[in-house]
Amino acid sequence: MGTTMPEKGTNWAALKAEMTERTQGDVKWRDGKTAVYVFNAGPDVAEVQKEAYTMFMSENGLGPLAFPSLKQMEDEVVGMGLSLLHAPEGGAGNITSGGTDSITMAVKTARDYARKEKGVTGRCNIVAPFSAHPAFDKAAKMMEIEIRRVPCADLVADVAAMEKAVDGNTIMLVGSAPCFPYGLIDPIAALGEMAERKGLWLHVDACVGGYIAPFVRMNGGDIPPFDFAVPAVHSMSADLHKYGYCAKGASTVLYRSEDLRAHMIFDCADWPGGRMVTPTLAGTRPGGAIAAAWAVMNFLGVEGYRAKHKLVTDAREAIEAGVTRLGFRILGRPQLGLIAFTHDEVDPFAVWGKLFERGWFTSLTTEPKGLHLMLSPFHAQVTDTYLADLEWALGEVKAGNAGKKREARYS
Ligand SMILES: Cc1ncc(COP(=O)(O)O)c(C=O)c1O
Structure with a gap:
């Protein structure tokens, strides 16, 4: 299948298999390692959507x-x-x-x-x-x-x-x-x-x-x-x-x-x-x-949103505490689901590269250079993994093992 329209159609089962195959190169956001572009509020919300x-x-x-x-x-x-x-x-x-x-x-x-x-x-x-x-x-x-x-x-x-x-x-x-x-x-x-x-x-x-x-x-x-x-x-x-x-x-x-x-x-x-x-x-x-x-x-109502968002702010607070322990500096005082943090000694973009090697896909800030997360309710389940991987990434960069560098662009 390519960029010219096929003469004959293909059955849906084959197309579905092809499409699934193509997602292999995409971020695995359902496992919680993506904190930009998607919001993972859980399977209950996904089903209603x-x-x-x-x-x-x-x-x-x-x-x-x-x-x-x-x-x-x-x-x-x-x-x-x-x-x-x-x-x-x-x-x-x-x-x-x-x-x-x-x-x-x-x-x-x-x-x-x-x-x-x-x-x-x-x-x-x-x-x-x-x-x-x-x-x-x-x-x-x-x-x-x-x-x-x-x-x-x-x-x-x-x-x-x-x-x-x-x-x-x-x-x-x-x-x-x-x-x-x-x-x-x-x-x-x-x-x-x-x-x-x-x-x-x-x-x-x-x-x-x-x-x-x-x-x-x-x-x-x-x-x-x-x-x-x-x-x-x-x-x-x-x-x-x-x-x-x-x-x-x-x-x-x-x-x-x-x-x-x-x-x-x-x-x-x-x-x-x-x-x-x-x-x-x-x-x-x-x-x-x-x-x-x-x-x-209507599915979530006020109670549902409060509960889902509590998971988001809990995740943010856990990450704030963890990254501060690791020597990062939070930019300002975030109160919602976005957080950005910088480091005065290491290049945050190099840390991003190491995290990417472990399957994390997140965003960056340029002024100052920083790591950026847009958190979803699902992230409450993976804050420990993130912090452990961040500690490892920081150690690697400090040891001079910087990995892939990323241009700071949103799209
Ligand atoms: C603060 C703010 N405004 C506007 C937008 C644009 O929204 P959309 O990507 O849905 O066009 C975004 C997207 O992230 C945003 O963060």
């Missing part, structure tokens, strides 16, 4: 009249997101295909709002901390918006420095809850205070944190205000396919009000196929992703 997804995998969220079931599920998922994140009565949002999609739509919405409601003309800009996700740059590039990345202070958004970067064409301020590189929550309340003073749209990127931080708080974590509880927060991105443990291809983009969301909607009748009204970037919207999100959220 899979069954709900396949039930609706041919249905299309583009057609709410044809599939009121999907519309109802989307509304209920969005409602759960809005209430978890303290949106006021009248908050609104949609399911998108992922974090980048949610961020792109929020940027487009903020831009159209600024043009229409505030009379902003000319080239717009977004002011974001250095640690914000590149999805903002991608969206900005597509819409010819300037992105002003401002250096962080102590690894989180520097509000005073961000204020200096703002001007009359700023359409959005960004804060992350948390940022991906360090897993730290930006000072959203202080950003909100500045945004209010300046009359600016504040977007909180809670792609990673939106569906874990509320539950960590319920479990007793001292999570600072990071959501619509901060009055200047106009919009949020919160991914269902990350710590919502839903199937891939699902995020939420949320707004403080329907009036704000209205600037997101694309409505076009200027073609012979009839009026096309879509809330998000997609035309066809996979019913499976919407259905799986609805099913997982």
